[in-house]
Amino acid sequence: MMHADLIDQDDLISQLRAIGLEVPSGVSAEQACAQAVRGLNNDRARELRKLVEKLLSGSATILPAVRQAIDQQLLPSLATYNRNMHR
Numbered sequence: 001m002m003h004a005d006l007i008d009q010d011d012l013i014s015q016l017r018a019i020g021l022e023v024p025s026g027v028s029a030e031q032a033c034a035q036a037v038r039g040l041n042n043d044r045a046r047e048l049r050k051l052v053e054k055l056l057s058g059s060a061t062i063l064p065a066v067r068q069a070i071d072q073q074l075l076p077s078l079a080t081y082n083r084n085m086h087r
Contacts, residue, residue, distance in 0.1 A: 005060035012066050015055070019047040029066045033073030040081045049078055 009029040016023045016036050021044070023032045036048060052074050055062060062070070 005058075007055060007060050007062045007066055009063075009066055009069075012055075012069070015051055019051055020044075021048075029063075029069035030073060033069040037073060037077035037081075040077065042085070045078060045081050045085075048074060052078065 009027075009032065012029050013023050013025070013027070013032050016032055021036050023035050027035070036044075040048075052070060055070065
């Protein structure tokens with residue numbers, strides 16, 4: 001039987017915590033991403049960017065709710081932060 005790697009909201013929360021972000025248990029992927037982008041600074045933005053690149057370029061399947069949270073929360077917030085830092 002083939003085992004597919006899946007990234008669900010628990011995996012996302014675990015990976016956000018692994019880069020030093022405080023994310024409460026039991027939240028949705030959207031809530032976790034919203035929490036992750038609060039109070040962005042250079043270090044947090046850099047670590048989040050690396051995490052997003054790793055998730056999106058990896059071979060694991062990202063569940064739709066997690067992908068939507070990344071697309072709607074993390075990517076726009078990181079882009080806005082990056083734009084504001086280069087003004």
